[in-house]
Amino acid sequence: MKLIGYFRSSAAFRVRIALNLKGVVVEHAFRHLRRGEHRAPDYVALNPQKLVPALVLDSGEVLTQSNPPILPKDxxxxxxxxxxxxxxxxxxxxxxxxxxxxxxxxxxxxxxxxxxxxxxxxxxxxxxxxxxxxxxxxxxxxxxxxxxxxxxxxxxxxxxxxxxxxxxxxxxxxxxxxxxxxxxxxxxxxxxxxxxxxxxxx
Ligand SMILES: N[C@@H](CCC(=O)N[C@@H](CS)C(=O)NCC(=O)O)C(=O)O
Missing domain, CATH: 1.20.1050.10 (Glutathione S-transferase Yfyf (Class Pi); Chain A, domain 2)
Known part of the structure; x- marks a missing residue:
């Protein structure tokens, strides 16, 4: 899997924590938000919201939105x-x-x-x-x-x-x-x- 993020993105930060908690190792790629790299056509094809992060699965499917459901049982x-x-x-x-x-x-x-x-x-x-x-x-x-x-x-x-x-x-x-x-x-x-x-x- 590949996580496309940006160091200062709080949404990408949430996903990085979740992956670390689960012990899942992924490849990391970056879009520089201040340079507008998340608005480049190749990224917009992955996430039409023009926001990071995007998680690209090995199957090629792309997951966006970053609220990891790490929840108690009750x-x-x-x-x-x-x-x-x-x-x-x-x-x-x-x-x-x-x-x-x-x-x-x-x-x-x-x-x-x-x-x-x-x-x-x-x-x-x-x-x-x-x-x-x-x-x-x-x-x-x-x-x-x-x-x-x-x-x-x-x-x-x-x-x-x-x-x-x-x-x-x-x-x-x-x-x-x-x-x-x-x-x-x-x-x-x-x-x-x-x-x-x-x-x-x-
Ligand atoms: N609801 C989205 C929010 C994603 C988001 O807002 N990402 C910010 C960085 S933390 C972003 O890409 N901002 C770029 C911009 O505002 O142009 C999620 O949870 O993934």
Whole structure:
């Protein structure tokens, strides 16, 4: 299998963690998002959304979308984890994505600081909800749900990297910070982080 991603892509980061957790070794290929390589016709043929990642199977089939279903067994736990995971993946990340920031810059003449402030606002709004959902909840453990990583953590940790890039004051979110620290001690998360990818840039 081949995972086409980009070191800083939080969606690709989720998939890298999932593959590491499952011990699945894949070939890695890259599209440089800032250079627009994900809009090249050969990539659009694989993923018409013009977004990374894409996972190309040995059969040639292409899988897109990056929410790995790593879930607890009980139905209520599964629902809670899906609900937590959707805070970053549905309600934060899509509105602070590169293309949204580029649109704000090009169409609405926002400075880089303006687009950063936009992203910070939506990350903070989502993190306030995530923090309230995990802080003091009896299902929260070392991770967002219990003591094993789930899909919620696979979605949260990459979003924290984005938050740091956009200079969100993470001291407002102590439970998220604690869970994030636990995640990053896990080898599957650590190896998947942007700085450790072959295409990483400073
Ligand atoms: N829902 C998609 C989101 C994918 C996505 O937004 N990828 C970002 C990188 S994290 C991207 O390719 N952005 C390019 C752009 O905004 O032009 C998924 O889960 O795979």
């Amino acid at each position: 139905p209520v736990g599964r629902a809670r984890v899906r609900s937590l995971a959707l805070i970053p993946t549905a309600d934060i990340h899509p509105i602070q994505n590169l293309r949204v920031m580029a649109y704000l810059r090009d169409k609405y003449e926002q400075s880089e600081e303006g687009t950063f402030a936009w992203s910070r606002h939506w990350i903070e709004t989502g993190f306030e909800a995530y923090e309230a959902s995990v802080a003091g909840n009896r299902h929260t453990g070392a991770y967002s749900h219990g003591d094993q990583p789930t899909m919620a953590d696979l979605c949260l940790a990459p979003q924290v990297f984005n938050a740091q890039r956009f200079k969100v004051d993470m001291s407002r979110f102590p439970t998220i910070q604690r869970i994030f620290a636990t995640c990053m001690k896990h080898p599957a998360f650590d190896a998947a982080q942007p700085a450790k990818q072959p295409d990483a840039e400073p």
